[in-house]
Amino acid sequence: MKTLCSPGFEKLLRKFELEEIENSSETIFGIWSDFTLGYFNSGWKEFAKENGAPPVISSPDYLGRSVIEVCGQELAPFYKNLFESGLAMSEEELHPVQHRYECSSADLFRKFLMTVYPLGEGDGLLVTNSLVIEVEHEKRGTDPNPPMFAEYRDEQDLIRQCSHCRKIKHVSSRSRWDWIPAWVEEPPSEVSHTLCPVCLEHFYPDDEED
Ligand SMILES: [Zn+2]
Structure with missing residues (x-):
């Protein structure tokens, strides 16, 4: 090559x-x-x-x-x-x-x-x-979730995905991030990238600000 x-x-x-x-x-x-x-x-x-x-x-x-x-x-x-x-x-x-x-x-x-x-x-x-x-993922105990727009599209009509672990934020709470393989394979057009709290802490351990 x-x-x-x-x-x-x-x-x-x-x-x-x-x-x-x-x-x-x-x-x-x-x-x-x-x-x-x-x-x-x-x-x-x-x-x-x-x-x-x-x-x-x-x-x-x-x-x-x-x-x-x-x-x-x-x-x-x-x-x-x-x-x-x-x-x-x-x-x-x-x-x-x-x-x-x-x-x-x-x-x-x-x-x-x-x-x-x-x-x-x-x-x-x-x-x-x-x-x-x-x-x-299943062997690690990570449960896959089905891609349900109503559960993940926020008030700005965006779906927030962690750029790192690629989990998706659930609208019900700040701390719930779900693994949705279908959206990793084919991301919906309204995806907006951010970091989940776990990855944020991992990457910016000294940066306590939101
Ligand atoms: Zn993450």
């Missing part, structure tokens, strides 16, 4: 075996210091395809787009911080920045480990995403 790399980015990857990265089943991407995408591997393309992402995400047109924008508004500050910590590190750093996150599909609960490798002298980053846990 042909490598998708923007001009000059390959030079930043000199410490890595490009062929190894390219053929890895992990989702791997490279970003410049301004967080624009400079590289992605075949694992990225596979993951995008399997998870129903629009084809543009795996096309050369996507190089140059900011990965921070792709994160979504709620997670953008978190990833900006994470990548900035990586950029501040030396290429020789033995303990690169790491971060665990959930990215489940309709059928599977999945957790990934993200590792952020500094490239050059703050010139960019190589980001690898390895699958650490993959379990069927």
Whole structure:
């Protein structure tokens, strides 16, 4: 498979075996210091395809787009911080920045480990995403709920979905968030992304504000 790399980015990857990265089943991407995408591997393309992402995400047109924008508004500050910590590190750093996150599909609960490798002298980053846990939702005791618009559409006619665990807020209470696989597979048009209280606490442990 042909490598998708923007001009000059390959030079930043000199410490890595490009062929190894390219053929890895992990989702791997490279970003410049301004967080624009400079590289992605075949694992990225596979993951995008399997998870129903629009084809543009795996096309050369996507190089140059900011990965921070792709994160979504709620997670953008978190990833900006994470990548900035990586950029501040030396290429020789033995303990690169790491971060665990959930990215489940309709059928599977999945957790990934993200590792952020500094490239050059703050010139960019190589980001690898390895699958650490993959379990069927039912086996974890997560009960699926049917997609009932009346129970989830709020007074603004929006359906609030957590960008992280992808659960949906029930209108009856602030703390009830339900797992609705049908809407993970095919999100309704009125979905608005936010963070559920559990993920908010996980991501922003110091940020007590609403
Ligand atoms: Zn959540």
